[in-house]
Amino acid sequence: MTNPTPPPARRALGSSGLTVPPLAYGCWRFAGSSVDEARARIETAIGAGLDLIDTADIYGFGGAGFGAAEELLGAVLRADPGLRDAMVLATKGGIRPPVPYDSSAPSLRAAIDASRRRLGVDVIDLWQVHRPDVLTHPAEVAETLVWAVTSGAVRTVGVSNYTPPQYEALRVHLAGTPVRLVSTQPEVHALALAAVDDGVLDLAVRDDLVPLAWSPLAGGRLGDGVVAADAREAAVHAALDDIAARETTTRSAVALAWIMFHPSRPVPIVGSNRPDRIRAAAxxxxxxxxxxxxxxxxxxxxRPQP
Ligand SMILES: NC(=O)c1ccc[n+]([C@@H]2O[C@H](COP(=O)([O-])OP(=O)(O)OC[C@H]3O[C@@H](n4cnc5c(N)ncnc54)[C@H](OP(=O)(O)O)[C@@H]3O)[C@@H](O)[C@H]2O)c1
Known part of the structure; x- marks a missing residue:
């Protein structure tokens, strides 16, 4: 009955020399606020140890606009340049409305350059293909990722929302190059268990990928004080709340710890815009x-448990 995983600790991001913390902070809901508010969130996240900051070129689309979250983070970095070296900066590209997905070489090269410009940085620490584009041959994606790393535009690369076969196809085309995938970013939380059983987390264990767990509170449905929308959510709330009472903590803290318990050591990406909640995630x-x-x-x- 002992915990089979080591206690949460920093871990290497491939062979980049960078290390990542057990909890990350995400900027999906970031755009549309002032630079001061945004800066407070980033400073709080870094202060609480959530110093892997995950964004994407598309964050802001549908609201403040495509690129808006990266631009806001860029403004925060200009306001406090010391923050750049205090974070592992991760972003993504490859979703191009209204196409919607384009991982062709010209598209990804342009996306990486545009992200660097918006963020105001020479190098992105972790660049991820946001969603698979089934119309681009994995050899072409591999070639672009090799260009991205060897040109110095990015330090490391990963994927997001890739199925195990899509990951394997890309990995095979990277074999023999100096580049390897260091992360995968699936949705993982108690209401979205696919990655636990479909091989995504098993491949992360096999290849020592850092799994970044998106929407770790199910977009807020596993949040504190949130009323269940159906019987399944009510059952999950009750199970989390039982543990929270024993551990004298909150439902949301247990929901995050539940994700981290898997032996692939997923890193939940905390998504709150509230500094108090960002701090409490720790x-x-x-x-x-x-x-x-x-x-x-x-x-x-x-989850079936025969
Ligand atoms: N790769 C992908 O395709 C993909 C997709 C989605 C997300 N992501 C990544 O994952 C990150 C997190 O996603 P997410 O924002 O959906 O995360 P989440 O934590 O599952 O949901 C955040 C929502 O829950 C609320 N919330 C947070 N803490 C709470 C608490 N303790 N009690 C009650 N409500 C709480 C937040 O409201 P407040 O702001 O008011 O606290 C916010 O509306 C994103 O920023 C992004 O980096 C990646």
Missing amino acids: DALRVSLDRTDWYAVARAAG
């Missing part, structure tokens, strides 16, 4: 789970 590091707890939450979510 409570997840103090939650002590065992395998009975993990399976109880999975069972409450309806």
Whole structure:
């Protein structure tokens, strides 16, 4: 009944020399606020140890506009240049409305250059293909990723929302090059268990990828004080709340700790815009789970457990 995973700690991001923390901060909901508000969130995240900052070129689309989240983060970095070296800066590209996906070489090269301009940085620490474009041959994506790293535009590369076969196809085309994938970014939380069973997290274990877990509170549905929308959510809330009472913490902290318990050591990307909640997310590091707890939450979510 002991915890099979090591306690949350920093880990290497491939062979880049960079290390990443057990919790990250994400900028999907970031655009549309003032530079001061945005700066407070980034400073709070870094201060709480959430110093992997994940954004994307498309964040802001539908609201403040395509590129707006990167531009705002760029403005924060201009306001406080010391923040750049205090973070691992991750972004993504490859979604191009209204196409919607384009991983062709010209598209990804342009996306990487545009992200660097908006962020105001020479080099992006981790650049990720945001979603697979099934119309681009993986050999072409591999070639672009090799260009991105060898040109010095990015330090490391990863994928997001790739199925295991899509990941394998790209990995094969990177074999023999100086570049390897260092991360994968699936949706992972107690209401979205696909990555646990479809091989995404197993491949992360095999290849020592950092799994970045997106929407770790199910977009807020596993948040504190949130009322369940259906019986499944109610069951998951009850399972998380039982553990939270025992651990004298919150439902959201347990929800994050539950993700981190998997042996692939997923890094939940905290998405709150509120500094108090960003700070409180670090409570997840103090939650002590065992395998009975993990399976109880999975069972409450309806995961088959014969
Ligand atoms: N790769 C992809 O395709 C993909 C897709 C989606 C997201 N992402 C990444 O994942 C990150 C996080 O996603 P997300 O924003 O959906 O994360 P999330 O944490 O699942 O959801 C955030 C939402 O929950 C609310 N919330 C946060 N903490 C709460 C708490 N303790 N109690 C109650 N409500 C709470 C937030 O509201 P407040 O702001 O008011 O706290 C916000 O509306 C993104 O920023 C992005 O980096 C990646």
